[in-house]
Amino acid sequence: MYPVLSAIGLLAVYALIRIPLNKRRAHDDVQSLPGPASSIASWIWGHELLTFQHAATQMYCVWARSFGGLFKIKGALFHPDIIVATDHAAVHHIFAHSDLYVKSPAFRPPIKNLLGEGLVWSEGEDWHRQRKILSPAFSEGAVKGMTSVIFECAERLETRLTNLILDSKDGASLNIVHYISACTLDIIGAVALSHSFSAQSARTEAHSDAAQISASWADHVNMGLKPISFFVPIIVRAIPAIAKAPLPLMQTQGVCKTIVRRLGQKILEREKVTASVEKSNGDARQEEELPQPKGKDIISILLRSRRLGKDSLSDEQVLDNISTFAMVGHETTAGSLTFTLWELARNPAIQDRLRAEILSCGRDLSYDDIQKLEFLDAVVKEGLRLHPASPQTERLALEDDVIPLSNPVTGIGGAFRIRKGQVIHIPFQAMNTNPQVWGPTAAVFDPSRWLQARDPATFPSGWSGLLTFCDGPRNCIGWRLAVLEFKIILATVVRSIILVDTGVHVEEKISPTLQPVVGDKGGLLPLRLKLV
Numbered sequence: 191m192y193p194v195l196s197a198i199g200l201l202a203v204y205a206l207i208r209i210p211l212n213k214r215r216a217h218d219d220v221q222s223l224p225g226p227a228s229s230i231a232s233w234i235w236g237h238e239l240l241t242f243q244h245a246a247t248q249m250y251c252v253w254a255r256s257f258g259g260l261f262k263i264k265g266a267l268f269h270p271d272i273i274v275a276t277d278h279a280a281v282h283h284i285f286a287h288s289d290l291y292v293k294s295p296a297f298r299p300p301i302k303n304l305l306g307e308g309l310v311w312s313e314g315e316d317w318h319r320q321r322k323i324l325s326p327a328f329s330e331g332a333v334k335g336m337t338s339v340i341f342e343c344a345e346r347l348e349t350r351l352t353n354l355i356l357d358s359k360d361g362a363s364l365n366i367v368h369y370i371s372a373c374t375l376d377i378i379g380a381v382a383l384s385h386s387f388s389a390q391s392a393r394t395e396a397h398s399d400a401a402q403i404s405a406s407w408a409d410h411v412n413m414g415l416k417p418i419s420f421f422v423p424i425i426v427r428a429i430p431a432i433a434k435a436p437l438p439l440m441q442t443q444g445v446c447k448t449i450v451r452r453l454g455q456k457i458l459e460r461e462k463v464t465a466s467v468e469k470s471n472g473d474a475r476q477e478e479e480l481p482q483p484k485g486k487d488i489i490s491i492l493l494r495s496r497r498l499g500k501d502s503l504s505d506e507q508v509l510d511n512i513s514t515f516a517m518v519g520h521e522t523t524a525g526s527l528t529f530t531l532w533e534l535a536r537n538p539a540i541q542d543r544l545r546a547e548i549l550s551c552g553r554d555l556s557y558d559d560i561q562k563l564e565f566l567d568a569v570v571k572e573g574l575r576l577h578p579a580s581p582q583t584e585r586l587a588l589e590d591d592v593i594p595l596s597n598p599v600t601g602i603g604g605a606f607r608i609r610k611g612q613v614i615h616i617p618f619q620a621m622n623t624n625p626q627v628w629g630p631t632a633a634v635f636d637p638s639r640w641l642q643a644r645d646p647a648t649f650p651s652g653w654s655g656l657l658t659f660c661d662g663p664r665n666c667i668g669w670r671l672a673v674l675e676f677k678i679i680l681a682t683v684v685r686s687i688i689l690v691d692t693g694v695h696v697e698e699k700i701s702p703t704l705q706p707v708v709g710d711k712g713g714l715l716p717l718r719l720k721l722v
């Protein structure tokens with residue numbers, strides 16, 4: 191009884207302080223924005239609760255159709271109204287000024303626990319430096335150099351699925367998420383660390399690194415679907431100090447981070463021993479003249495750049511970035527890819543057309559073949575358009591600013607005055623499915639739309655007119671790698687395997703990336719597979 195009464199008392203005190211502060215802002219532009227009715231908002235949890243209760247960005251899609259490219263919603267825990275932006279000029283402006291519009295500081299402690307102080311976590315000067323040093327590891331040439339490793343992992347997936355089908359009577363029914371995610375984990379292990387997680391090996395044991403990463407991610411996904419995962423970040427946003435409290439929920443270290451750091455540490459030590467042996471053998475050459483780490487993997491590229499340049503990452507930053515890439519680089523690609531396979535299962539004619547195009551190149555596909563396949567390219571873009579692994583983001587304005595608008599808002603005009611401290615939600619998925627841009631079939635999986643001539647002026651800024659990889663200086667550093675993985679895995683699977691829809695109802699939820707949910711279980715997308 192006492193904890194409940196104490197919580198109610200605390201909430202009342204908080205509301206008494208917060209509500210008058212919000213009223214002081216009553217004259218700014220936010221008040222003139224349209225938005226959903228207050229009557230459908232929860233008194234304590236605002237409209238934000240509705241967004242959590244519905245599928246992924248469903249509410250934002252519905253509201254954007256009704257209220258246009260800039261509207262407001264009631265924030266939870268008496269937070270001042272939140273702006274939701276899908277207006278092209280506004281979103282472009284926000285992402286172009288990444289020093290002025292930052293990720294919410296309240297979420298940095300949990301990101302630090304899960305991923306470390308790498309690129310996703312860093313801000314300001316620290317971020318600029320890290321991004322500059324890390325970018326060459328994701329250049330076109332560097333990613334092209336990863337092709338053979340990606341093919342090897344994709345072919346292992348093809349063999350694994352083929353064997354399951356051969357062992358079954360009338361096609362294999364399975365959770366495709368499990369298999370795709372094991373494949374992308376093997377890829378990221380190989381390209382980031384030259385390490386084989388053997389996630390796709392039949393002999394992988396229950397306590398292996400791969401099994402531990404997979405189990406902890408599954409727990410994370412299913413925890414994210416529970417109401418507590420909605421309430422905790424909102425409470426942290428209201429009282430940021432809670433994130434530093436010694437509560438297990440707040441201090442959980444990412445299993446992936448711990449494992450990848452351990453592996454990365456070994457590579458760093460090996461590299462230091464090599465350098466010191468060369469020195470003690472009387473090698474009088476300068477550090478930068480010594481033989482460089484040879485691997486094409488990301489950690490070797492970083493170590494090479496460290497030997498050559500004065501301005502480099504510390505050991506800790508190298509390790510934190512490798513664990514960041516391992517985590518955000520494998521589940522994101524796996525998520526969008528899984529949904530694309532599901533779309534192909536539900537659209538057999540599209541699947542047949544794709545297979546015919548892939549088979550026309552023969553079985554030994556090269557990097558150049560993959561780049562030439564127009565319909566494959568269209569399927570990849572359509573999958574990434576409808577199912578962006580990271581369907582929305584949040585930014586906080588650090589200063590007062592004026593945001594340009596593509597479409598003037600009634601009562602405000604073509605520019606919007608924003609106040610320091612304003613929180614802005616940007617639902618990528620709502621932008622990617624805006625009927626004003628993509629036409630009346632915006633929500634339909636139709637790759638052929640990418641083969642028609644388009645007027646670039648009607649599309650938002652971003653890769654191929656999509657917001658899937660965000661935009662501006664803080665766009666996804668791994669987008670080239672993600673697109674190449676997507677193409678190679680799709681081509682390798684579809685050439686041998688027919689994907690069949692099971693008819694099971696699958697819902698899309700955010701937890702923390704876009705997840706297929708069946709009933710109340712996340713990370714589940716059943717498909718039936720047959721041999722071509």
Ligand code: HEM
Binds near residue numbers: 310665668669
């Ligand atoms: C389909 C796959 C992927 C999608 C849809 C995706 C999407 C995104 C999005 C939307 C952001 C911006 C997030 C925000 O600011 O709120 C982002 C950032 C980032 N992504 Fe990806 N990503 C994918 C794959 C990858 C891969 C393969 C890697 C690396 C191996 C990667 C590494 C990163 C990093 C490090 C950032 C932070 C960049 C910065 O702040 O400078 N991502 N990604």
